[in-house]
Amino acid sequence: MAQRLRLYLHLIRWDRPAGWLLLLWPTLSALWIAAGGFPGWHLLLVFTLGTVLMRSAGCCINDVADREFDRHVKRTAQRPVTSGAVSSAEALAVGAVLALAAFGLVLTTNPVTVAWSVVALAIALAYPYAKRLVSMPQAVLGVAFSFGIPMAFSAVRGAGPFSLEAMLQGVAPLAWVLLLGNLFWVLAYDTEYAMVDRDDDLRIGIKTSAITLGRWDVPAILLFYALYLLIWGLVLHGRTPGTGWVLLGLVAAAAQAAWHGRLIRDRSREGCFQAFRLNHWLGFAVFAGIALAYGAG
16 A cells, blocks of 8 residues: 555655646635735635645646657656556546545535636646647646636635626636736746657657747747736736735746746756746745735735
8 A cells, every 4th residue: 555655646746746836826826816815714725725636636637648658758758657557547546536625625615616617627638638639738738727816716706606607707807817827827837848858749749839839949938938927917016005015026036037048048958847847936926926915915
């Protein structure tokens, strides 16, 4: 049992928390914005644990979907499903348990948020197969990784029984603008991630933004960072009581984005992977600015 547990922890990337932190910071930022400050311990717990559980479930699904491709990629060849240490059925069972646990948390919110969680799950399930069909699958991942934003708004503002009208009214237009901005951030860091495996992906025929963008990859990443920070900056301007804190957080994030540009400019595997892994600090800077702004107000 101890050996199986170690394999399951490896399967869900327990030793690599950067993945769920990339999901967590924009989700918590949206919670603070929607609630006008601290959203309460209940929602904080639901969205924090839910983020960890769904990211872990996503790893299980992704590894099963990509098991044949992962055999030919240096970085992924020893993953539990790819190496045969964990069967596909076993990995899907682990993923299902984790997803059900996350769904149980969502059930403690309201019917509107439950409905949006089903949409989020559908997008997450579609992502592993997007790289077979579209040239920029990172855009699909961007929507999946950003869907905690409208869910956070619906958890704070949604009320009453489920209906299509209630779903639409439970999410303010502001949430969709924030989702769009966050999508550009995901494009930035996941293109860095894709640059690590570009040679392997070219050989096996996987489609990624790093391949599609070609020699424009580094300028495009810097543009994605800029669009993310610009959109969030414009949305938050004048909406929070402590605007200076928000600006400080955005400036700290911009400084990190510039540093990442230096890390990836020679397109080395090590530099690109380091830039990707450090992105959660960029998201934390934005969240910290937002949380401090409401705390100061």
